[in-house]
Amino acid sequence: MSENVISLQTAIEAAAKEQTFSERLKWFFLDTIEITKRNLLHYVRMPQLIFFSFIQPVIFVLLFTQVFGGAMGSAISALYGTDYVNYLLPGIFVQTALVSGVATTVGLAADLQKGMVDRFRSLPMSRAAVLTGRTLADSVRSVFTITIMVLVGSLLGFRFSGTFAESALAMVLCLLWGYSFSWVFAWIGVVVKDPETAQTAGFIWVFPLQFASSIFVPSQTMTGFLQWFAENQPLTLMANTVRALILGRPADQLVPVILWMVGIVAVFAPLAVWQYTRRTK
């Protein structure tokens, strides 16, 4: 027989060897790359998956600049000291980076339903890699969608007015933001089990959060409790920070934003992995 016959002895030895921390870490990374590649191939085979991911943000941009913008744009513009399109677009980047995570929810739920996950689970690979490979692939996709949004914004008059470093930092923050929240979406995907429910469950919590935030209108124009909520929730902190960086203003909420991201990953990554492994029992 040829060299890739795995005998009992080598199987036990190989498994024992991979128990060491550094080996596990190495295979976790290599398996993650393999799964990321697999998920990215889906986008290559079905480019429409990327197309649909920026349809919704484009509609939001057109709706708010062309429909509502006429009525409220000048008020916000006066309040904020720049064109409404410059106020709106940074918020749209934050929103786009966030909701693209729905793909993670739907993708994982589909894998679980179709039995692909059984194949992965029966292989001697890292279990967490199935999730990290998914969240990373969707972050790569976000690079495309956010780039498209920058181009669409430019056509409508949006301009970066901060320094290059500030603008670059703003875009990197958007990607990191999207990545950290993709763990929330991953967790939902592992919990709900079927892609149809995943579509709804993925979106439902984002919807109220994005409107009760400073993404579309400044939070200080809101009333009572809503204003208090909007000013303290992470979407507002993030939108304010990205907006400040893009417009070259002081980004004084950068630290809380970073803490939120770290906190989200620290809570939801282990939760998602735990839920994923638990479903084998």
Next chain:
Amino acid sequence: MGNTPYAVVVDGVKKSFGSVTALAGVSLKAETGKVLGLLGPNGAGKTTIVRILTTLLQPDAGTATVAGIDVVKNPGAARRIFGLAGQYPAVDEMLTGRENLNMVGRLYHMPRQLAKQRADELLERFALTDAANRPIRTYSGGMRRRLDLAAALVVRPQVLFLDEPTTGLDPRTRMELWDVIRELVADGATLLLTTQYLEEADALADHIAIIDRGLLIAEGTADQLKGRLQKDVVQVRVTHPDHAQSAYEALKVLGNGSTQLDATSGWISVPVPHGPQGLVEAVRLLDERKVAIADISLRRPSLDDVFLTLTGKPTAGE
């Protein structure tokens, strides 16, 4: 290869899902290099056994080993030496056949070159080379199964688990798959195969374990199981269709009430305790009534008969 005489050992395994008992304490063994057929109706617990053996489920009680490796205590080592083709093909629809096999090889932590080479070998062997660069969603049902089986063979497993490998396939594709499975066994792998089809177990398995409602109700070779009925069947067809009824009447007593006339084919089956004696007796009875015999034979009971006797209900499917 494994040193144990039994490549698969399941001992006292229990598994419940909530209040539903899937396995109520099952013990079975598969001899190294042989085919064990796990036969039972839908919901008998066949898939649960396979899922436990392939580390996808944990048993509530009992032990299970594959090639001597305890699958509960040492799942990582076990995953290196078995191959699994589940009830539904677990391949990525969007990826091509080659990409799927390559990915599986890489996830087995094979070096890049070796994974590639093995993928090509398997595509060739399963007659998928022409379709290798097409996404799986363009494949037919039979092609998907073959690719799924190929994915299970990437590391040349010592033990191969096939969960209802031919369910949902048309008869021709099923026969093709049977040939593939026979070749695998000829290569020396141990195979555990689940099926709802008696003829499939009969055709492929060296040893058959029948399970029903989470319990092992019989096991042995196909012949041993048939022998448990301790009844042979005399089959008679008369020359003239008009005589069928009178022949049936004549043989009624001989079959002790179990004589059956198949109206469409005209065959009469008579279960008898002792074959040769029964055959002689049947001929004498028909001769007395001057009924001309077109065809008469003695057959061992089929696995269908066994299943019916053991469980009190016919198998699903055929």
